[in-house]
Amino acid sequence: MMITGLHTVTDIFCVGCGSNVGWKYVISHVDSQKYKEGKSVLELFKIVGPHDSNDLVCQEISQLMIQ
Incomplete structure (x- = not known):
């Protein structure tokens, strides 16, 4: 259960x-949240x-691009 309703x-x-x-999000049980x-x-x-650190928690994901 989340604030926006029941989700699997x-x-x-x-x-x-x-x-x-x-x-x-696998399944949204609320019609208005199906877009998730x-x-x-x-x-x-x-x-x-x-937030004040530039250190990656895991060096294996250093190639991950977040835009």
């Missing part, structure tokens, strides 16, 4: 270190560290 999600993991870095199905959410702080 799956976790996204880094293949380098195995850390959980976000989730993907198949979309992913990456939690930037789990990838690059704290």
Whole structure:
């Protein structure tokens, strides 16, 4: 259950270190939220560290392009 209603999600993991870095919406059980199905959410702080840090949490994902 999320603020926008009931969703079925799956976790996204880094293949380098195995850390959980976000989730993907599999099914939205709310008609107005169906547009989220198949979309992913990456939690930037789990990838690059704290806001004031330029250090990557995992060097294996240093090639990841976030625009």
